[in-house]
Amino acid sequence: MNKPTPAQRKVLKALQNRAVELTAMTNEANQRTAETGERPPWSWAKDYLDHANLREALEKAACAGGVPKTWIDHVRERGERGITWRANLPLRPAEPLDLDRILGDLVADVQRLQEWTALDTAQRMVRPAPEPTVPDFVERNRHALRALRARTNGVANLLELDSELGEQLWGTPADFAAAAAKWATGLSVDRLPNLLHNAAYTGTRDYAQQAVALGAAGIVIDTADAVASAERLAVAIESLLPREERPFNEATDGVEIASAVAAAEHESPAVAIVETWTGSSLFSDNLEPDTWSYDADPDRKVPQPQFSEAEELGR
Template sequence: MVEMSTPTPNQARVLKAVHHAAARTARLLDARKIHWEHLGLIPPASWYESFHGHRRLRAELERVAAAGGVPQEWIDHIRERGSQGRYWSRNFNLPPAGLVDREQLLSDVNLDIRQLRDMAAVNAIYAHRAKQFEPATAAMFDRNIQSIWHRTVAITQLLEVTAAEAAQLWSIDMPWAADIVARLAGTELDVVRTRWREYAHFDTESYALQAATLETAGISARTAHIVAPTPRHMVEQIRAAAITTVEVLNQARGAEITAAVDAVLPEGPSGGYYAETAAGRGDQQTAQPHHDIASSL
């Protein structure tokens, strides 16, 4: 547990964004009041569209702020100030904050990083086929993995993750890629294909909106002081691990298993089998007829 007394620079940026989002929503409500009470008119459809859009963005901003360690008491206080039309100032007093469970927040980030590795792994196996036969679904997959990655990197900034914590979260200098290759060596292609499609159909809208709101506040992968491995880099690590594994298996276990490991090498991103995430769940897809990796790729 961590006790917060003053906001960090990044927390202040997010609180400012919460204030402005609440103020925008309040102005929209005032506009509706003018239309209804003074003009006797129902607001146009564009008003409803704008209002619901702003309200959704504000909600996602507040969720990601809490996920990044901003105390809920501060979020509620700043939202109230914005809704009342009071000007933003970083110098006003914030209410006392409860303890922030930073360890749990870092655990949530780790879950998303494991998700990214799983996604990248199945994509490393199936992407070259998908781009040829399922290009629309492949685009959905790429969108989803990028949304999760951008949100994850932004969250680590908001949490002020240290270099040591980042190394542990992203498993720097740890053989995670080799572990994935070893696990995938005996996996059948229809299992990988089904999993890949599940990831492609994940609802990652919250991830994308939360990443966008943080970017608007000035927090994104471009501003990160600690460089995180990208999905493409994860794929490269898996490929390197696959090559090493092939060399070992050629000597120890023969060409039959080697052929299965070789299937990891075709072009694509990287990942595993953790369906649960901090922000969403994928849809189930029907498995395709049985083929093993070695015989199908």
């Protein structure tokens, strides 16, 4: 890879200019401390960390979207020297991309996105008006779904994937809808709240920050040619479900409930319905909370401001 794509240039520009902003903030704080002896207020520290966290999130999304780390490091170094982005400045030669990892991670996210879309569709058809005990994690699940969708759209657009390649990687909306309808039809009403709860408490805060950072850099996060919209998937799923008020299996009191619970405890953790590019199956019922969030470099920390004096901020 000799030069960045138009989408990569947007992200690299944002990364470099944000590094310039952070450096300027630190320099101004140091100058004020030297002149007045006053430490920056807490509001300054919060503002600095907000900017630093947004840059960190954009770097993670950039790695996920195929921007070479060499280029990410190069523009950060330039920004820390106070050099703003200029398109005519050459970048260092980039390392080969690990497309198996990059596309594999994206396929996994799309699979999770499809599962959660099916789960949300099932919830709306089973309980159009959620009972008082479940609305909290129903709404949390929808927040998580929106964060996952926005970040997935952004990464797909950063990779500049088209609809044809998307279908090769994770199938057509019709393929998914058939699998989702089969899964949802066999779903017990009694199991739905647990699935919603697990999905709702899967950690997506990091993905939400990455989506915000990508959007601020000029990458579209609302839609993606390679990823079917939530509305399109939902309509496709609903069109294949039985036309009944409650098209899902319902456990009843007594022996039937006990039998349903026993069956759930011994069933396979995944229903093999659709095989994807990764060879894995969709619609696993083992949604684990707080177990995934992409981090290209877990050892790197958000940069802390370096002050001209040894005393800590705020002391």
